[in-house]
Amino acid sequence: MNNIKKKPLSELGYNFIETQLPKGKDEYYLRNEQWSRQGEYRRLLAHEVEALVRNDNSSDDWNNIFVSNEFNPQLVQHCHFFGMVRIGKLEPYYLEFHNLRLPVGLYNSTICACDFGDNVVVHNVNYLSHYILGNEVIVANVNEMATTDYAKFGNGILKEGESESGRIQLELCNENGGRSVMPFDGMLPGDAYLWTRYRDDLQLQQQFKAFTEKQFDKRRGYYGMVGDRCVIKNCKIIKDVTIGTDAYLKGANKLKNLTINSSSVAASQIGEGCELVNGIIGYGCRVFYGVKAVRFVMASHSQLKYGARLINSYLGNNATISCCEVLNSLIFPAHEQHHNNSFLCAALVMGQSNMAAGATIGSNHNSRGADGEILAGRGFWPGLCVSLKHNSKFASFTLISKGNYMSELHINIPFCLVLNDEHDNRLKIMPGYWFMHNMYAIARNSWKYVDRDKRTDKTQQIEYDYLAPDSVEEMFQGLAIMEAAVGNAWYALPENTPKKELTEKDLRKKGKELLLQQPEEVARLTILVKGMENSSREVQLLKVHKAYALFRELIVFYGMKNIIAASKPSFLALQAAVKTAKRGEWHNIGGQLMKAETVNLLKQKIRKNKIAGWPQLHEQYIEIGKEYATDKLQHAVASMLEIKEVSLKNFTPALLAEWLEDSTRTMEWIAHNIRHSREKDYKNPFRQLAYDNANEMNVVVGSLEDNAFINETLNELGEYKNRVRKIINEWEL
Structure with a gap:
């Protein structure tokens, strides 16, 4: 039975706070803290009350209507007021936005205990309750817009008198709730990551909860806010929603328990048919066309479109999800998912990722409970109709070819193509695929994400380069795997049967020798690995002799590129900057890379309360970001020297000059492969089938010569060569 309460009409608009008020406070005390303009208002004059009554307005008590000196009663018509209402300046103008033109004033609305700024437009609002509207706000054709005294605006806190069962939590990365976090306004990807990891560190977990609890007031009675110049039209239900300035809400079905951040430089928009419940929406977000989102956080400048469903998930900055379903996932910045039949569940996706049509990342119920997880490094790209099984883990920039992968995978070499070869009944993995066959795509992705980073608040310094400490560490791991696999394949030949039991070190030594000195011999071997698929079938590495050489060359290039970027004045200054250079483990903390010891x-x-809240942790992100270039330089030099097998003390100007010259050839190779991999699209006769001639193709897809990214790459190549020449000359190498 519906619990419908019947109360005296005289109470409508009053007794907003249902719990006991603090001593000496009335029900408006928090409202007055939120709206500091109450001193600008006065009571209505007798002739103003008469004018309001003539205009078919009513109030339970005209003495509870307060107005500014520039109030015009003729601009209030057919409204019913309950409780205390304060109305700012009303002048004979109309406001226009996107061809919607409406006169300033309050018309055909029921208004219950609200405050209005200057020159607002309120038209046909069936029920507007306990809201504070800023200046020049337009609210038109809204069924219900109300705030409750226990409104939390999407934050995972409890108000006075509420039980723990009422707390909103995001069940990220795992459907069983074992990695749940409490959402809060201002939550960064790094916050969500740290909170979902280290679950056995109870003290750390308790601190994160305490950070969130103390960031928000538990007192009841806060009003919903609508910032200046907001436009809200043709919406059905808006309940317990606070909205920043310059937001645009049109045609939403239901908005409940939300914070919608918006500003004049990063305005957020919510469009037709959307239903959003229990969430935080960051600055500059776009939510359009039938989106459903429940228990979610959208970081700044992210987008949900075309019927997407986002549930129990965190969507990182500059990410876009369209037409598909995402559940229980933590997604780092720069994620793309555009297809109606793609599905992502119980996953940690570390950014710069792209989900193709038909990808099912998380057919989750393959254990005895819904507790599986997918962990994917930066650049994760499952191709068309890929189906993966929990638990699986992928190194950075893994491309997965179309197929149904029946077993769990652990792909721990970066830049791989993963192929399910059903004909041979083998899992085949090609390390370095991107460098050999699609340099254009991987280089362009790094470039475009920098170009498309629209964040106005860059508290976390996000790394977009494909050659960075995290991926380079994985490349070293890949080198070791390839060496051991090659050694094992060589000794597996009958003529090479060892006379003693071999250790991992023995296998790697032989494999490295073959890869460096006899790559053509390696090319003839069938190279198998273990531990990458949870099955009894064979897993084969492809083109190892090429990938191994490329990894080594690119690690050296990574070192050279960072030396050049450091812009040191001399070789001695470089030596001083890298005197403590060493390799080590790095972590991707929400897109921001940090050394393991830093984490x-x-x-x-945090445990010792030296970081006592989220704002202080965010300050630490900024400080760590300031040191990133230095830390990255040290890592890059240490990585380069390890590949070259030269100690830091034996690193001489002559060696640097030689390696700088070599790096220009690597840069030339990169530029050539970027153009070549794109050029294949123009020379492919099947790509040309859709066009009558080459001119039509150039009009439709753009000519190769006019490709902005390729031309930018050629410019960078010229600039790189100039900087190398400058360093060699100025440092007298």
Whole structure:
């Protein structure tokens, strides 16, 4: 039975706060803290009350209507007021936005205990309750817009008198709730990542909960806010929603328990048919066309479109999800998912990722409970109709070819193509695929994400380069795997049967020798690995002799590129900057790369309350970001020297000059492969089938010569060569 309460009409608009008020406070005390303009209002004059009554307005008590000196009663018509209402300046103008033109004033609306700024437009609002509207706000054709005294605006907190069962949590990365976090306004991808990891560190987890609890007031009675110049039209239900300035809400079905961040430089928009419940929406977000989102956080400048469903998930900055379903996932910045039949469930996706049509990342119920997870490094790209099984883990920039992968995968070499070869009944993995066959795509992705980073608040310094500490560490791991696999394949030949049991070190030594000195011999071997698929079938590595050489060359190039970027004045200055250079583990903390020891120190400070809240943690992100270039330089030099097998003390100007010259050839190779991999699209006769001639193709897809990214790459090549020549000359190498 519906619990419909019947109360005296005289109470409508009053007794907003249902719990006991603090001593000496009335029900408006928090409202007055939120709206500091109450001193600008006065009571209505007798002739103003008469004018309002003539205009078919009513109030339970005209003494509770307060107005500014520039109030015009003729601009209030057919309205019913309950409780205390304060109305700002009303002047004989109309406001226009996107061809919607409406006169300033309040018309045909029921208004219950609200405050209005200057020159607002309120038209046909059936029920507007306990809201504070800023200046020049337009609200038109809204069924219900109300705030409750326990409104939390999407934050995972509890108000006075509420039980724990009422807390909103995001069940990220796992459907069983074992990695749940409490959402809060201002939550960064790094916050969500740190909170979902390290679940066995109870002290750390308790601190994160305490950070969130103390960031928000538990008192009841806050009003919903609508910032200046907001436009809200043709919406059905808006309940417990606070909205920043310059937001545009049109045709939404239901908006409940939300914070919608918006500003004049990063305006957010919500469009037709959307239903959003229990969420935080960042600055500059776009939500359009039938989206359903429940228990979610959208970081700044992210987008949901075309019927997408986002549930129990965090969507990182500059990410777009269209037409598909995403559940229980933590997604780092720069994620693309555009297809109606793609599905992502219980996943940690570390950014710069792209989900193709038909990709099913998380057919989750393959264990005895819904507790599986997918962990994917940067650049994760499952291709058309890929189906993956939990639990699986992927290194950075893994491309997965079309297929149904029946077993769990652990792909721990980066830049791979993963292929399910049903004919041979083998899993085949090609390390370095991107460098050999699609340099255009991987280089352009790094470029476009920098270009499309629209964040106005860059607290976290996000790494977009495909050659960075995290991916390079994985490349070293890949080198070791390839060496051991080659050694094992060579000794597996009957003529090479070893006379003693071989260790991992023995296998790697032989494999490295063959890869460096006899790559043509390696090309003839069938190279198998173990531990990458949870099955009894064979897993084969392809083109290892090419990938191994490319990994080594690109690691050296990574070192050279960072030396050049550091812009040191001399070789001695470079030596001083890298005197403590070393390799080590790095972590991707929400798109921001940090050394493992930095993360450990961060956790230690949190445990000891030296970092006592989310704002202080965000300050630490900024400080760590300031040190990133230095840390990255040290890592790059250490990585380069390890490949070259030269110690830091034996690193001489002559060696640097030689390697700088070599790096220009690597840069030339990269530029050539970027153009070549794109050029194949123009020379492919099947690509040309859709066009009558080459001119038509150039009009439709653009000519190769006019490709902005390729031309930018050629410019960078020229600039790189100039900087190398400048360093060699100025440092007298």
